[in-house]
Amino acid sequence: MESFACPFPIQQYPQVxxxxxxxxxxxxxxxxxxxxxxxxxxxxxxxxxSVVLDLPKSxxxxxxxxxxxxxxxxxxxxxxxxxxxxxxxxxxxxxxKPLYLSLGFILEEGLSMQTLWGVVQSxxxxxxxxxxxxxxxDTKVVDRGKGDGIYINTSGIGIIEHGFNISPxxxxxxxxxxxxGDVGRHGIAIMASRAxxxxxxxxxxxxxxxxxxxxxxxxxxxxxxxxxxxxxxxLASALNEIAQAAGYSIAVEESAVPVREDVxxxxxxxxxxxxxxxxxxxxxxxxxxxxxxxxxxxxxxFSLGLPAAHIxxxxxxxxxxxxxxxxxxxxxxLDMISGEQLPRIC
Amino acid sequence: MKYLDEYxxxxxxxxxxxxxxxxxxxxxxxxxxxxxxxxxxxKYGIDTLLPKKIELVHGPGCPVCVTPLEMIDRALSxxxxxxxxxxxxxxxxRVPGSxxxxxxxxxxxxxxxxxxxxxxxxKIAQENPGREIIFFAVGFETTAPANAMAVHQAKVLxxxxxxxxxxxxLVPPAMEAILSSKxxxxxxxxxxxxxxxxxxxxxxxxxxAKYKVPIVVTGFEPLDILQGISMCVKQLEEGRYEVxxxxxxxxxxxxxxxxxxxxxxxxxxxxxxxxxxxxxxQSGLGxxxxxxxxxxxxxxxxxxxxxxxxxxxxxxxxxxxxKKPHECPSFGKKCSPEHPLGATxxxxxxxxxxxxxxxxxx
Numbered sequence: 060m061e062s063f064a065c066p067f068p069i070q071q072y073p074q075v076x077x078x079x080x081x082x083x084x085x086x087x088x089x090x091x092x093x094x095x096x097x098x099x100x101x102x103x104x105x106x107x108x109s110v111v112l113d114l115p116k117s118x119x120x121x122x123x124x125x126x127x128x129x130x131x132x133x134x135x136x137x138x139x140x141x142x143x144x145x146x147x148x149x150x151x152x153x154x155x156k157p158l159y160l161s162l163g164f165i166l167e168e169g170l171s172m173q174t175l176w177g178v179v180q181s182x183x184x185x186x187x188x189x190x191x192x193x194x195x196x197d198t199k200v201v202d203r204g205k206g207d208g209i210y211i212n213t214s215g216i217g218i219i220e221h222g223f224n225i226s227p228x229x230x231x232x233x234x235x236x237x238x239x240g241d242v243g244r245h246g247i248a249i250m251a252s253r254a255x256x257x258x259x260x261x262x263x264x265x266x267x268x269x270x271x272x273x274x275x276x277x278x279x280x281x282x283x284x285x286x287x288x289x290x291x292x293x294l295a296s297a298l299n300e301i302a303q304a305a306g307y308s309i310a311v312e313e314s315a316v317p318v319r320e321d322v323x324x325x326x327x328x329x330x331x332x333x334x335x336x337x338x339x340x341x342x343x344x345x346x347x348x349x350x351x352x353x354x355x356x357x358x359x360x361f362s363l364g365l366p367a368a369h370i371x372x373x374x375x376x377x378x379x380x381x382x383x384x385x386x387x388x389x390x391x392x393l394d395m396i397s398g399e400q401l402p403r404i405c
Numbered sequence: 406m407k408y409l410d411e412y413x414x415x416x417x418x419x420x421x422x423x424x425x426x427x428x429x430x431x432x433x434x435x436x437x438x439x440x441x442x443x444x445x446x447x448k449y450g451i452d453t454l455l456p457k458k459i460e461l462v463h464g465p466g467c468p469v470c471v472t473p474l475e476m477i478d479r480a481l482s483x484x485x486x487x488x489x490x491x492x493x494x495x496x497x498x499r500v501p502g503s504x505x506x507x508x509x510x511x512x513x514x515x516x517x518x519x520x521x522x523x524x525x526x527x528k529i530a531q532e533n534p535g536r537e538i539i540f541f542a543v544g545f546e547t548t549a550p551a552n553a554m555a556v557h558q559a560k561v562l563x564x565x566x567x568x569x570x571x572x573x574x575l576v577p578p579a580m581e582a583i584l585s586s587k588x589x590x591x592x593x594x595x596x597x598x599x600x601x602x603x604x605x606x607x608x609x610x611x612x613x614a615k616y617k618v619p620i621v622v623t624g625f626e627p628l629d630i631l632q633g634i635s636m637c638v639k640q641l642e643e644g645r646y647e648v649x650x651x652x653x654x655x656x657x658x659x660x661x662x663x664x665x666x667x668x669x670x671x672x673x674x675x676x677x678x679x680x681x682x683x684x685x686x687q688s689g690l691g692x693x694x695x696x697x698x699x700x701x702x703x704x705x706x707x708x709x710x711x712x713x714x715x716x717x718x719x720x721x722x723x724x725x726x727x728k729k730p731h732e733c734p735s736f737g738k739k740c741s742p743e744h745p746l747g748a749t750x751x752x753x754x755x756x757x758x759x760x761x762x763x764x765x766x767x
Binding site for chain 2: 254256314323324327330385386387388389390391392394397400
């Protein structure tokens with residue numbers, strides 16, 4: 060986190076009050092002293108109820124996502140960077156170039172201004188690194204005890220500059236399935252900070268923007284059939300969703316899926332399967348077999364951990380199963396998770 | 406990964422599989438005791454590497470599955486009280502009681518917390534002197550030492566607001582119950598490696614001798630299990646019935662004496678009811694009189710709880726190895742992980758859950 064001092068007169072309001080969301084002077088002060096400092100000056104003709112944007116004449120992508128992560132800060136990221144990359148990545152998965160984000164805060168009364176400032180700065184940094192602008196926002200404050208510090212909603216708009224229809228309906232038998240790096244890091248980083256688990260190395264979340272990797276794939280002329288980010292439910296759930304939507308079965312090699320050693324041992328300890336653990340900077344890519352090599356070449360340039368890997372292929376059978384070839388060579392179903400993974404007893 | 410990848414090596418797995426094929430001349434029924442082993446067998450497809458003559462049946466060693474419904478109903482009753490913080494291992498939270506489960510109690514306002522160790526619950530008790538903290542102490546010999554330590558420490562610290570809801574069970578009496586049952590088909594056992602890491606394996610020798618069954622203490626990785634099966638089949642083929650130790654990297658003959666001493670200090674052996682099986686004499690642990698102040702069943706009024714088992718669930722037969730999950734008419738239809746009728750469909754170590762997740766298409 061950047062170490063700029065909180066612009067609020069700490070002695071006056073070291074914590075968020077209900078009035079900071081009440082529409083009066085304190086809210087104005089919050090906008091002026093914190094949000095416009097971070098996200099740019101007010102328009103010359105004043106703030107309106109909505110922002111008016113110029114968009115090129117093209118298809119647009121639009122998405123929304125809410126973020127309720129606990130703890131607010133974790134190794135490798137925080138709720139702010141997560142809120143930016145979450146919507147940026149959702150846009151990128153349809154091949155869009157993300158341009159604008161909205162930012163809705165639900166703050167809990169009593170939240171430290173310093174914490175809020177830390178999150179706001181992280182949002183600014185993440186938005187800059189992903190090349191998106193925060194163009195509109197909203198703040199509400201709820202009674203102490205009725206929130207978890209900060210909840211954030213972001214919605215995003217991106218433009219589609221390519222001619223493809225990127226969706227599960229486009230995948231074909233024989234397509235190669237690629238992931239852009241090692242899986243399981245975000246979920247284990249969060250679990251470890253929640254549970255106070257310590258490993259020999261610090262496991263950092265893989266939280267990162269994916270729009271530049273996607274742009275590079277498109278620029279390289281890769282015929283992208285489908286993409287899906289591997290957030291909640293992890294790789295297994297994403298592949299199952301695609302198999303069901305597309306009507307094809309997908310075969311995956313367990314030994315080809317990159318998992319960092321510390322993540323694998325964290326999973327083994329907690330009784331988790333890394334294939335079901337959440338990621339925030341990973342996606343599955345479906346391309347024709349002939350584009351496998353070039354896709355891996357492009358993705359390796361954006362590597363933020365273990366490199367991209369070819370993990371499987373789309374089968375001819377139309378049963379919508381995901382079939383995993385286990386480490387020892389036997390096949391089994393890789394099912395969608397039911398509820399949450401819960402740590403086992405022994 | 407060190408100590409993990411070595412035990413998942415596909416070439417060695419194929420070698421062991423061939424070895425088992427080579428030595429098997431007759432049909433044998435082998436039971437893996439532990440739910441962790443069941444899960445690994447189905448997850449890695451180990452059963453598909455075995456000769457058709459070898460049948461693996463899944464044992465009662467899933468702590469969640471064998472915890473009796475009455476005990477879950479008691480947990481639900483305590484967890485719903487406003488003055489308590491109810492702590493449990495994550496696996497127990499989704500297990501259905503007669504009417505609801507702990508996650509639903511939490512959603513209705515109960516303070517139900519998932520912890521990783523009973524010592525975490527003890528810490529919560531220290532931090533919340535005005536509330537009663539209960540830890541749901543389930544499991545086999547594996548989890549008993551940490552639970553014993555929590556109670557021991559609570560007594561040393563003079564904590565009055567901490568108690569255990571105890572539903573501890575023991576492996577050897579369950580094996581004897583299976584072996585002495587008229588419907589028993591089991592001819593050899595893979596004993597549970599982690600239970601033996603605590604208890605050692607000398608207590609299995611009288612069972613092997615009395616019932617003339619080979620028992621192989623076995624680990625949890627694919628190569629462990631294949632090697633355990635190979636050792637067990639070899640004994641069966643040669644007509645031997647000894648206790649052998651495959652899991653030498655974790656298990657010694659005597660086990661962990663410190664842990665055993667602590668367990669004996671805090672707990673005594675009592676009869677326990679097993680879900681789906683019924684009461685087995687001297688098959689569980691209860692708190693000793695000196696520690697009765699830490700017994701949640703004595704601390705709270707638990708009268709008036711009505712327990713109703715689903716008439717469609719055959720988990721008792723599954724836990725005894727008499728039936729396989731897919732032989733149940735409700736499997737995958739009325740009963741699924743989203744709407745479980747019994748605990749074997751809930752726990753990550755439960756046989757029905759393992760079959761549902763990994764073997765539904767076969």
